[in-house]
Amino acid sequence: MENYTKITLVGAGAFGNVYLCSRNNDKKMLILKEIPMDTMSTEERASAQNEVHVLKVLKHPNIIKYYENFLDGTKLVIAMEYAQGGTLYQYLKKQPDNLSEEEVLHLFVQILIALKYIHSEKILHRDLKTENILLDRKSRVCKVSDFGISKVLHSKTKALTVVGTPCYISPELCEGKPYDQKSDMWAMGCILYELVTLRRAFEETNLPALVSKITKAHYNTNFPKHYGVPLTGLLKKLLSKKPGNRPSVVEIMAEPFIMKKLFEVYCDLGAVEVKNQKTSKFDKQKGFSHASSNTSINSMATSKSQEQFAVYCWGGGISTPMRLPLPYADTQILQVECGRTKKSCVTENGRLIMWESSPTQSLPGAMGDSQNIPAFSPRFQEGQSGGMKMVSCGDMHTACLTDRGILMTFGTGSGGCLGHGDFSDLSEPQIVEHLLSHEVVAISCGSYHVMALTSDGEIYSWGRGDGGRLGLGDKATYSTPKRVPIPQHCEAVSVTCGNDSSVVLTADRKMLCTGSNHHNKLGLDLVTGRGVEEEVQLALSFTAVRTVPFSNEEISKVSLGTQHTAVITANGSLYMIGNNQFGQLASPPVSGGRNSTRVPKKVNVTPTQRFIDVSCGGTFTVAITESGRVLTWGKTIRGQLGRSAAGSISAEPEAIRFPGFTNMKIVSLSTSHGSSLLAVSGIEKNEQDLETKFRNSWDTNTWREEGKKPQ
Known part of the structure; x- marks a missing residue:
């Protein structure tokens, strides 16, 4: 061990x-x-x-x-x-409606292929059932398991022992008769019946009644109407009382409708997804593509040079966007995340990169000569070689999610925010064991709490519960994930954590909020066309918003700042709500007056301008327009707006400049208390000189030249 x-x-x-x-x-x-x-x-x-x-x-x-x-x-x-998708039995139990015939055949044919191989090795499985069929994470690949009672046939004689799970045993087994591969085929019939009807073919409250039903081959033949006659006909043959009437694996594979699916399975399961490659219309329809062996070196080089990725940082003393160094010149970015103490990103190949700062030395990649501007060097997170798809940072802790739905956390364990059952600090990512039985699809970190969303639509939260931010109905602190209740008939599709509150967006694009509603930043006040009719200070569990227009509009994006919130609706409108002391709501603060109107304010740049992304910092806001403009407003301290501004407050949304790129596309945006990160892609305007190439391909230990060698 x-x-x-x-x-x-x-x-x-x-x-x-x-x-x-x-x-x-x-x-x-x-x-x-x-x-x-x-x-x-x-x-x-x-x-x-x-x-x-x-x-x-x-x-x-x-x-x-x-x-x-x-x-x-x-x-x-x-x-x-280890098969991450659980059993076929569990998968079928979760289905709200009958499977399509295509999916039934896709799963059934794979079990058939496995059984053909098992029988070719002169082995009877003897316990085939949906509980012994395991699935991959995407529930597309089947794997047969549990050979504890399998029988190796050393000759063509039949086996005699009565074994197997009662619901799946064949009539000949019930009657104590000898059996062979045809008993496994009966079990295949039972499995196919479950795939088609989502229930077992033979079930009774006691064993004698079950045996009687099996020996008579008595089962419900009212199959769903959308299944074809060939499929239901095969099912009836497999559940024939006489073993000789049941088709063998080879005979089933000779059926035309099975042969077609066999061909697709053999091709599709071996296909490799190729990203960033133009595919033909045929390939797109098939859902997979293969890399061409005719791609020339010159064409590859041209493709690489056309699109470059860059990560910009501002705030925390950096007054204009500074380009952060990447480990390699061809590094592609999926997501950036900015915490109070961390700057990180996830790359296309699933690596987690953290930027470390050093204010006392000028490392390559530091854009500026001032000793007050920190220099950053990238490093790959130790103990992690790939497979990451998402990262989220709190004040002093980090959560990262793998492409297999496994959640890991590290950093400061204050308030139990790491979810490991204690308050200890961790320097390297550690799996959150309490969520291993779930596939996590989304995560979000608040200052000292975390929320995770699973593929089943379940929400789990842990950490400090002050003000009800965990949505668990109290203000307690929890060091392990707890299931979060949400209103009935609501299906969660995303989670967002702020400093002292949390938001869930539902499948019908509605907002559910919990935690502190100071300044009505969550929209929990009853606000109508007549104004504020009822104020709410906090919510201990997820509650539907009541503030117009949030309550009657479809919501596509929410970002929580310290005391203010930004909301983008489905039509691209941006609304701000909460404290406006520093102009963070995109309107001038009232001198000496109340800067919390508790009523949403719409941000108007141009009459036709749509917003596609927004992120709230402590006292500022960053928003992205459909045309790709990056706008900032709020308090100007320590460069957190990323642009020059007169005075300590700049309430008018103004654009930041990012020189050096054409056709710039926004990849990912993130802000923290006083800093911002922005990942972009595009074509560089001019060929980089050698020194710049050295800077952008800085490795923490060595210089790497990505361009031509000097003549």
Whole structure:
């Protein structure tokens, strides 16, 4: 066991426990099945040893991969592949409606392919069921598992032992007759029935009644109308009472409608998604593409030089946008994230980059000679080689999400915001074990709290709960993720955390808010055309907004500042609400008066201008227009507007300049208390000189020249 680190218990049964583990040498996630041999009968030990033997023999992409087995004290440990999507049974239980025939065949054919291979090795599975079919993260690839009671046939004789799960056992097994591969085909019929109807073919409240129903092959044949006759006809053949009437795997594969799907599965499962490549109309329709072997070196070089990515930073003493160095000149950026103490980004190839500052030395990449302007050097996050798709930063903690839906956190553990059950600090990302059974699809960090959204639409929160920011109905602090209730009939699609509040956007583009409503920054006041009719100071759980126009408009984007909020509606209008002491609502503050009207203000730049993104800092706002202009307004202190301005407040939205690019496209925007990060892509106006190329390809240990060598 010294080669593995246990992460969490994922299952327990009569034969032992199943753990999700990390292999120490490469951090690969595996499943370890522990079987206590000392408490087992002779037959049970034989079953465990049989599973090891069968797994060693079977090597197929649609069968769970076997890695090794070893003894740990008195326990037999089997190391196997980890399938993130759970079981086919769980997947079908979550479906609100019947699957399409295309999806039924896509899943069924893969199980069929695996079974053909199993039977070709003279092995009976004997326990085929939806609980033993595992899926990948996207629920597209099936893998057969659990060979504990499989039978190796050394000849053409039939097996005699009565084994299997009651709902899936064949009539001949119920009657104690010898059986062969046709019993596995009966189980395939039961699986196909579940795929078609989302329920089991044979179910009863007691075993005698179940056996009676199976031996009579009595099941409901009222199949959904959208399935074709060939499919339902195959299902009826598989559930024939007489084994001889059931088709074999080879016979099923010869069916024309199965052959077509076999061809698609064999092609699609091997296809590799190629990004940033022009594809033909045919390839787009098929949903996959293959890299051309005819691409010349010159065409590749031209493509690389056309589009460059850059990350700009301002605020925190940097008065105009400063281009941050990237590890390599061809680094492509997916997302940037700016925290109070961290600047980070996720690259196209799934790497997490952090920028470290040094105000006392001028490292390559520092744009300016002033000693008060920090120099930044990029570094890849230690212990992480790829697979990241999202990062979010709080005041002193960071959460990052992998492309497999696994959440990791690190930084300061104050308030339990790392979610590991304690308040300890971590220097490297560590998996949040409490969410391992879920696929996380989105994350957001507040100052000292975190929210995570799963693929099932569930929300989890943890950290400091002051003011009700966690949405759990109280103000308590939690150091592990807790399920957050939201109003019935609401489906969450995004989460946003602020300093002391949180917002959820629903599938119908409505806002639900929790936490402090100081200055009505969450829109929880009852505001109508007549003005403010009822004020709300805070909400302890997610509540629908009541302030017009938020309550009756479709919302596409929300950003929470310290005391103000920005909201973009579906038609591209931008509204500001909250404290306007420093002009952060894009209107001049009232001298000596009340700067919290508690009524949203629409930002008007031009009559036809639409907004596509916005981010609120502590006392300022940054917004992106549809035409690609980057506008800022609010308090001008320490360069947080990224432009020159007269006075301490600049309430009028004005554009920031980014020299050096043509056809500039905004990739990602993020702000923190006093700083901003912006990732862009475009074509550089002029060929870079050698010195600039050195600067933009700075590696923390070496200079790397990306251009021509000097003559």
